[in-house]
Amino acid sequence: MVPLEREPVGTGTRVKGLGFGGAEASYQIQNERSPVRFAAGAPIQIIVKLENHEVDPATMVVLYPLKPGKGKRQILIAGVGFMALHSKSDLQTKQQQMTFTKYGQASLKIVPSAPLAPGEYAIAVQSKDQQPTAYCFGVDAAN
Numbered sequence: 794m795v796p797l798e799r800e801p802v803g804t805g806t807r808v809k810g811l812g813f814g815g816a817e818a819s820y821q822i823q824n825e826r827s828p829v830r831f832a833a834g835a836p837i838q839i840i841v842k843l844e845n846h847e848v849d850p851a852t853m854v855v856l857y858p859l860k861p862g863k864g865k866r867q868i869l870i871a872g873v874g875f876m877a878l879h880s881k882s883d884l885q886t887k888q889q890q891m892t893f894t895k896y897g898q899a900s901l902k903i904v905p906s907a908p909l910a911p912g913e914y915a916i917a918v919q920s921k922d923q924q925p926t927a928y929c930f931g932v933d934a935a936n
Contacts, residue, residue, distance in 0.1 A: 794840065797916070797928040798827045805867065818870045822915060822927055825861035829930040833911050839903040839928075840896055841918055850901055852919075856889040859913040859929070866913050866929070889914075 805821045831837055843853060859866035869883040890906035903916075911934040915927035 795829060797839070797930050798829045800824075800915075800927050800929055802917070802927050804870070805865075815873050817873075819867040820870055820927075821865045821867045822859065822929060823865055825864060825866060825913075827866075827913060827929040827931045831909075831930060831932050833932055833935045834908055837905055837909065837930075837932075839916060840900050841903060841916075842900045843918070850893045850903075851891070854891070854893075854901075854903060854919075855917050856891055856903075856905065857883070857887055857915050857917070858889070858910070859915055861913050866915070868915070 800822045803821045803823075804818060806816065806818045808816045841854060843850060857868050859868055868887065889909070891903050892906055894902045894904075896902040909932045911932050913929065913931050915929045917927055
């Protein structure tokens with residue numbers, strides 16, 4: 794087992810054309826690349842321990858691809874276009890599907906339902922802690 798990179802999650806905003814051109818808000822993680830790497834096609838199994846075993850783990854654990862650039866990795870929370878005529882968010886559309894199985898007495902094994910494409914990823918686990926934390930890793934293209 795390899796421990797995943799653990800990083801605090803911040804938020805960022807970007808306004809275009811004094812707000813008339815639109816705006817975006819995103820969750821951000823420092824650095825463009827995780828030091829924890831997996832090869833494309835390699836089986837990825839993640840073990841997590843949840844605080845509350847009474848709820849569906851799919852409501853507490855999510856896996857997202859991250860967009861690297863300008864010294865950080867991010868996922869779009871919300872965006873509005875010119876004059877707020879359209880909006881978008883990657884939180885639901887980019888969420889990766891996973892399967893959950895019990896692992897030991899108090900943990901879960903999580904496996905992505907499909908192989909992950911090369912890129913940067915973050916697993917978010919909801920907890921009572923106020924500071925959001927992401928567990929990050931990257932998938933490298935096959936040689």
